[in-house]
Amino acid sequence: MTIKRREFLGHVAAGSAVLSMPAFLSACGIQQATAVGDTTPENPFMDWFGVDQATVARVMSELTANGADAADLYFQHRRTNTLMLEDGIVSSARSGIEQGVGLRVVIGDQTGYAFTEDLALPSMLAAARTASAIASRSRVVSPQAFSPKHMGDLYTTSVPWADVGIDRKLPLLKFVESKAKALDAAVEKVAVYWADQDERVMIATLEGSLVTDHRPMTRVTLTVTAKKGDEIQSGYSNIAARQDFNWYTEERLSTMVKEAVDRTMILFDARRPPAGEMPVILAAGASGILLHEAIGHGMEADFNRKGTSIYSDMMGKKVAEPFVTVVDQATIPRERGALNYDDEGNKTGRTVMVENGILKSYLHDRISARQYDLKPTGSGRRQSYKFAPMPRMTCTFMEDGPHTRDEIIAAVDYGIICETYTNGQVQIGAGDFTFYVKNGWLIEKGKVTAPIKDVNIIGNGPECLKRITMVANDARLDTGGWTCGKNGQRVPVSQGIPTVLVSNMTVGGESVS
Amino acid sequence: MSADLINRATQAVELARNAGAQDAWATASQGRDVVFEYRDGKLEKVKDTTSRNLAIKVYAAGRYSSHRTTDLKPDRLKGFINEAVAITRALEPDEYRRITPAALFENRPGDDLDLVDANVETLDRDRRVNWCKAIDEVAHGHERVISATAGVYDGTSTSASASSNGFVGERRSTYCWLGTQITLKDQGDKRASDSFYAGGAHIADLPDAAMIGKTALERALSRLDSRKGPTVRTSMLVDSRAAASLIGRLLRPANARSVQQGRSFWASLIGEQAFSDKLTIIDDPLIRRGLASRHYDGEGISAKVLPIIENGVIRNIYVDTYYGRKGDMAPTTGTPSNRRIEPGRYSLPELFREVGDGVYVTSWLGGNANATTGDFSLGLRGHMIENGEIGAPVSEMNVTGNLRDLFGRLELVGNDPYPYSTTLAPSLVFAGVDFSGV
Numbered sequence: 024m025t026i027k028r029r030e031f032l033g034h035v036a037a038g039s040a041v042l043s044m045p046a047f048l049s050a051c052g053i054q055q056a057t058a059v060g061d062t063t064p065e066n067p068f069m070d071w072f073g074v075d076q077a078t079v080a081r082v083m084s085e086l087t088a089n090g091a092d093a094a095d096l097y098f099q100h101r102r103t104n105t106l107m108l109e110d111g112i113v114s115s116a117r118s119g120i121e122q123g124v125g126l127r128v129v130i131g132d133q134t135g136y137a138f139t140e141d142l143a144l145p146s147m148l149a150a151a152r153t154a155s156a157i158a159s160r161s162r163v164v165s166p167q168a169f170s171p172k173h174m175g176d177l178y179t180t181s182v183p184w185a186d187v188g189i190d191r192k193l194p195l196l197k198f199v200e201s202k203a204k205a206l207d208a209a210v211e212k213v214a215v216y217w218a219d220q221d222e223r224v225m226i227a228t229l230e231g232s233l234v235t236d237h238r239p240m241t242r243v244t245l246t247v248t249a250k251k252g253d254e255i256q257s258g259y260s261n262i263a264a265r266q267d268f269n270w271y272t273e274e275r276l277s278t279m280v281k282e283a284v285d286r287t288m289i290l291f292d293a294r295r296p297p298a299g300e301m302p303v304i305l306a307a308g309a310s311g312i313l314l315h316e317a318i319g320h321g322m323e324a325d326f327n328r329k330g331t332s333i334y335s336d337m338m339g340k341k342v343a344e345p346f347v348t349v350v351d352q353a354t355i356p357r358e359r360g361a362l363n364y365d366d367e368g369n370k371t372g373r374t375v376m377v378e379n380g381i382l383k384s385y386l387h388d389r390i391s392a393r394q395y396d397l398k399p400t401g402s403g404r405r406q407s408y409k410f411a412p413m414p415r416m417t418c419t420f421m422e423d424g425p426h427t428r429d430e431i432i433a434a435v436d437y438g439i440i441c442e443t444y445t446n447g448q449v450q451i452g453a454g455d456f457t458f459y460v461k462n463g464w465l466i467e468k469g470k471v472t473a474p475i476k477d478v479n480i481i482g483n484g485p486e487c488l489k490r491i492t493m494v495a496n497d498a499r500l501d502t503g504g505w506t507c508g509k510n511g512q513r514v515p516v517s518q519g520i521p522t523v524l525v526s527n528m529t530v531g532g533e534s535v536s
Numbered sequence: 537m538s539a540d541l542i543n544r545a546t547q548a549v550e551l552a553r554n555a556g557a558q559d560a561w562a563t564a565s566q567g568r569d570v571v572f573e574y575r576d577g578k579l580e581k582v583k584d585t586t587s588r589n590l591a592i593k594v595y596a597a598g599r600y601s602s603h604r605t606t607d608l609k610p611d612r613l614k615g616f617i618n619e620a621v622a623i624t625r626a627l628e629p630d631e632y633r634r635i636t637p638a639a640l641f642e643n644r645p646g647d648d649l650d651l652v653d654a655n656v657e658t659l660d661r662d663r664r665v666n667w668c669k670a671i672d673e674v675a676h677g678h679e680r681v682i683s684a685t686a687g688v689y690d691g692t693s694t695s696a697s698a699s700s701n702g703f704v705g706e707r708r709s710t711y712c713w714l715g716t717q718i719t720l721k722d723q724g725d726k727r728a729s730d731s732f733y734a735g736g737a738h739i740a741d742l743p744d745a746a747m748i749g750k751t752a753l754e755r756a757l758s759r760l761d762s763r764k765g766p767t768v769r770t771s772m773l774v775d776s777r778a779a780a781s782l783i784g785r786l787l788r789p790a791n792a793r794s795v796q797q798g799r800s801f802w803a804s805l806i807g808e809q810a811f812s813d814k815l816t817i818i819d820d821p822l823i824r825r826g827l828a829s830r831h832y833d834g835e836g837i838s839a840k841v842l843p844i845i846e847n848g849v850i851r852n853i854y855v856d857t858y859y860g861r862k863g864d865m866a867p868t869t870g871t872p873s874n875r876r877i878e879p880g881r882y883s884l885p886e887l888f889r890e891v892g893d894g895v896y897v898t899s900w901l902g903g904n905a906n907a908t909t910g911d912f913s914l915g916l917r918g919h920m921i922e923n924g925e926i927g928a929p930v931s932e933m934n935v936t937g938n939l940r941d942l943f944g945r946l947e948l949v950g951n952d953p954y955p956y957s958t959t960l961a962p963s964l965v966f967a968g969v970d971f972s973g974v
Contacts, residue, residue: 106627109797110862114630116601116623120616123587123606136583140606150585156661157582189626212798248798248908257799257908295911298936298972299767316902329575330682331719333726409585448902448915452719452727453759455932457902457915479903479913479934485725531903531913531934534769534970 066171068225068235072098072124073142076168079227081144083165085151086126090160091229093129093389095367098142098225099408106189108196108215116189125408126154132328132390133157136411166231172370175363177356178265180239184219187268192217195243199276203247206284211255212248219268226368234368239265240359240515242504245280247287258287258461263359263504263515270357286443286462293476296465298532302438303480303525304431304466309444309501311518313525314349314419316447316456317484320509322351322376322384323402323414324391326451333454333484337382343488346424349377351386353401353417358500360418360517364401367412371401377488386414406512416507420519424494428522431493433469439530440464440471441480454484479531487525495522538706541566541696544608548592549700551614555621559595559635559700561836564588567693570659574668575685576676592617593635596624600633632861636835638701640857640867644838647822649829653738656690656710664688667745671716674749678757680720682727686749689713689735703836711827712739714748718756728762730755730899734956737825755898758919762929765920765973771894771947772935772969773887773921776954778897779961783817783877786939789907790844791854791870796863801910801940802853811848812946814880818843819854821873828873828958837869844875848944875959880949884963887950889924895933895971896921903934910939933973942966 069075079096087094100122107115123140124147135157137150196215203213222238242263249256260283264270305313318334326332353362353371362371367389375383387395388403391414404415432440440463447458457479465473500519507516544564552560566588573581590613591604603620605613668686675684690712697705715733722728732752734743743751774782789800802810821830821839831839835857843851855863856870882890896919903914913936920927943966950963 112628112630114600114628114633116627118601118603118620118623120605120607133579134581134583136581136585138585138587140587140589140608153584156584157579189623193626193628214797246797246799250798255798255908257906295913295936298934298970300972300974329685329719331727331729335727336725409587411581411583445904446902450729450901452729453722453762453931454726455901455915455917457934459902459904459913477904477906477909477911477913478936479915481901481915481932481934483932529764529932529934529972529974531915531936531972532970533936534767534972 066233066235068223071100071223072225078144079169080165080167082126082147082151083227083229085148086128086155087163087165087229089155089158089162090130091128091158091163092131092393094229095127096227097125097127097366097405097408099123099222101220101222101407102185103218103220104184106192106196106217108200111200113193113196121407123408125410126150127411128154128158129390130158130160132394134411138408163229165229169227169231169233171233171235174235177354177361177363178239180267182267182269184221184239184241184267187219191268195271195276199243199245199280202277202280203245203284206281207249207288209249209251209288210247210284211250214246216244218242224366226364226366228368232368234364236363239267241266241270243279244504245283247283249287251291254291256287256290258290259283260286261504262502264502265357265359265361289462289474290476293462293474295478296439296475296530296532298530298534300527300529302435303528303530304435304438304440305520305523305525306440306442307428307495307497307522308499308519309503310441311420311501311520312444312447312458314421314520315416315507315516315518316449316458317482317487318349318376319351319416319419320449321451321454321484322386324385324387324395325414327385328391328394332451334382340382341380342382342485343377343380343491345380346494347377347380347488347491348375348422350375350422351402351416351419355418355500355517358418358517359504359515360416362417365403365412366405367399367403369399369401369403371417374400374402386416388412388414404514406514410512413510415509415514416516418500418517420498420500421494421521421523423496423498423521426493426495428495428497431495431522431524432466432471434493434524435466436468438466439475440466449484455481456484457481480528482525482528487528490526491523492526493524497521538694538696538708541694542698542704542706544590545696545698548590548617549698551617552592552594552621553700555618557594557596557621557624561593561635561697561699561703563591563695563697565693565695567691569691572664572668572688573685574665574672574687576683577672579665579668580685592620594620594624595633595635596621598629598631598633599624599627600630601627632858635699635701636837636857640837641703642838644831645822649822649831650825651709651737651829653710655739656712657692659690667714670745671714671749674746675716675718675753677753678720680760682719682721684716684718686716687714697836699836705832705836707830710737711735712742714742714745716749716752718752720756720760722760728756728759730759736827741825759917759929762917762931764932765895765930765971767972767974769968769970771891772966773891773894773896774964775896775898776950776952776961776963778899779964780954780957780959781900783875783959783961785905785912786943787817787844787872787875788905792856792859792863792865794907795853796859799908801908802850806850806853808850809848810850810940811845811943813848814946814949815845815848815943816878817845818876818878819873820876823874826874830873833869833871835870837867839873842868877953877959877961878949879951879953879962882948882950884950884952887948887963887965888921888926890948891921891965892924894921895930896926905939912937912939930973933971936970936972942969945969
């Protein structure tokens with residue numbers, strides 16, 4: 024095929040198939056575009072965004088005209104498709120295209136930022152001048168050419184979402200619905216929400232590197248409403264990953280459906296636990312929300328360089344028992360939080376925040392890394408071209424410990440075990456954090472007894488870490504579609520944990536009086 | 537400028553019609569947003585952006601879909617809309633998916649909502665930096681301050697909508713917010729922090745910068761040395777600035793979609809005395825200079841004042857055209873505007889005296905509410921109330937209950953609606969609430 028990407032886009036908009044594309048058309052995908060460059064064999068991403076080396080160099084020069092310690096151009100194109108099934112039919116779809124370039128200048132800890140959605144040179148130059156106004160030094164030497172970095176392979180897919188039509192997705196939503204209705208006669212309403220996303224980013228940095236990343240994402244959420252007598256209960260489950268269509272096997276979907284129905288039906292028998300302090304067991308998987316709130320956010324280095332986090336002065340200190348190791352790692356293939364490069368163009372990796380109970384490393388972006396005289400940890404992320412990056416988590420988890428789940432349950436005389444969650448929050452300075460438990464169980468005399476529901480749990484980060492007295496050997500990452508919000512920016516994340524015991528936390532509940 | 541947006545919306549509708557849509561609704565938007573943030577005596581971040589997008593709802597062959605793009609190059613846009621129509625055709629037909637009936641466009645109010653302040657559009661760098669400096673100086677007025685970030689956030693947004701059945705409308709508004717977040721050294725490694733942000737459509741409606749810094753600092757200082765309070769059933773006084781979010785949780789299931797989908801505890805209560813007779817909530821899109829004021833909603837339905845709850849009786853819920861048809865409810869509007877909670881006669885100090893002993897909530901931390909059952913459980917911080925006075929600061933506590941039951945226990949309403957929110961809520965007092973702490 025000799026159709027260039029830009030022409031191709033002109034014909035069918037930005038690459039989302041309505042119906043599955045015939046093979047000859049899908050062969051025009053991004054992978055093949057290298058061979059059909061303009062006058063120079065440009066990077067296919069340059070071709071996609073309609074720019075070339077000279078244009079990017081010109082904009083970078085304008086952006087750094089008043090000086091810069093760091094500067095980057097963040098080109099992004101994101102196509103999102105969603106489908107909704109309610110009342111037995113798929114009668115609503117949404118699609119969205121976000122395309123633009125964000126331009127950033129950094130001087131010390133000062134940031135100038137602008138973006139434009141018009142990728143023509145005059146608009147980009149105007150935005151560059153706006154962003155550069157923060158600086159008042161002399162012009163720096165900016166690169167004339169940008170060398171492409173090796174593309175990562177954490178989530179390479181065989182079939183891009185652009186080539187998967189509604190005709191293939193629709194039966195899958197129907198399957199989920201029929202499966203849910205079949206599982207329990209009390210199920211009255213089923214809603215299925217589908218989302219897939221193709222994202223391309225291209226980051227040109229002042230050091231002259233050109234980072235490109237093709238980031239797929241997909242998520243399915245199922246909501247179930249059931250009725251018994253006059254009582255109505257609803258519950259949900261979802262799965263998400265940087266995966267392609269083939270990820271949705273019948274088995275995977277069936278597991279998700281069963282989870283949603285089970286979580287809903289148990290609510291008819293569930294009660295609120297009594298209020299107050301008690302031992303709390305966090306079941307393996309989604310309970311990683313504890314790490315995200317109790318320590319992860321507090322370890323983001325922007326808070327620490329400003330001195331506003333409760334962890335600001337704890338580096339190198341003992342914060343937990345020796346069997347507690349907490350990691351943030353973007354390089355776990357195909358996880359929702361996975362990233363080949365961060366949104367500043369740094370290679371991602373594995374950051375051990377707590378190693379054998381000792382506080383080891385914050386999560387750094389370029390600004391904080393320079394201030395601490397360390398290498399960035401590849402934690403600079405942003406929601407889109409509309410935002411400047413900041414330190415964020417990716418996949419956050421705790422490693423296996425020496426105990427077993429059974430030992431942990433047996434060790435609790437009276438407490439709860441938490442299994443599913445909807446949301447959490449933290450105060451960075453005070454260290455207080457919460458998570459909302461959707462489903463769990465009461466533990467009485469070392470046995471799992473009655474189901475509990477809808478209860479908030481609150482604790483204090485460093486105190487809670489000290490109170491992790493047992494860690495099991497069953498660590499796993501949750502496959503739920505978690506999204507983290509910070510300063511108005513949302514990014515996809517993953518979290519995981521083995522079964523752990525926190526000896527004391529404050530559980531919302533009903534007063535025994 | 538807005539003529540350009542109207543043209544863009546009208547042309548998008550035409551493109552959709554040419555591509556085979558029976559009906560289409562397009563909205564073209566653009567905006568400018570400026571951020572100045574200043575931390576500890578130095579400008580930290582300047583962001584100045586203009587953005588634009590086009591959104592289109594397509595009705596074709598008894599089917600529906602909606603789409604949005606920032607890529608407005610003419611050839612791309614044409615391809616995008618062609619594809620939008622093709623996507624629509626690939627869905628399943630739904631008799632309830634129809635464009636807003638033109639009758640709902642009628643009687644659009646002509647009130648001057650006064651949503652544009654020309655002074656916002658001409659703000660310059662010096663003015664913004666001077667505000668930051670003035671806030672920063674006051675915010676640092678205590679030896680315990682570790683860090684304070686002051687900010688100015690302003691901008692303009694403009695949009696125009698057009699439909700294939702004759703709707704044309706345009707909206708334009710400005711905003712300007714000032715504020716600061718302050719972190720203080722507390723016991724051990726702990727930091728106490730709080731913030732205050734004030735904003736509106738007009739600069740003239742803002743408090744002065746020094747007052748903003750002072751308020752934030754007082755709030756942060758009041759958080760010092762807070763401790764976990766008791767596990768107890770007692771009265772709860774929710775401060776006006778925390779009340780809006782609680783009201784938001786109460787109203788979240790108050791819409792036709794939640795009711796029709798069986799996920800609303802309001803469903804069986806419409807028309808009933810569901811809550812305390814002290815509670816009256818009005819959706820009012822016509823407040824002059826209101827943060828969510830408008831002449832028409834996102835479906836083109838003409839704005840009108842809509843009582844949601846009157847003296848505890850549910851009068852209306854939010855009904856859009858689709859779930860209205862599907863659930864056999866007359867459309868009101870699918871999107872909330874300003875929500876006024878009818879104030880009572882008590883000042884905050886009077887509420888303290890009336891309560892005597894209890895918990896004063898100044899902010900929430902996390903938590904959630906189950907829309908289907910009304911069960912909620914929320915983290916909080918605030919103060920104990922002792923002998924009618926504000927007492928020791930408390931944190932790391934939860935409050936748990938059921939929203940219907942809680943709002944049945946609303947006993948007193950303050951006269952102090954919080955102005956810097958789309959929900960204008962006064963301080964509220966509830967009796968017999970379950971707190972968990974020590």
